Amino acid sequence: RNRGVIVQVGSALAYRGIPLQAAYCAAKHAIQGFCDSLRCELLHDKSNVQVTMLQMPALNTPQFGWVK
Secondary structure, eight states, rough: OOEEEEEEOOGGGGGGOOOOOOOHHHHHHHHHHHHHHHHOOOOHTHHHHHHHEEEOOOOOOOGGTTTO
């Protein structure tokens, strides 16, 4: 059981805030912080479990369509 990979889906907005998207940016930043902290804990415990955060490319979705 001391092996495996945890993959989190992130966003470039984990690193940069934009107007009218505070909650979304904060949530993505929280995921990034969780991954960083978990990675440190697993390294400290000499675990073979790896953690990575995948940054997906930008997609044209209606998420930002109402922002004008």
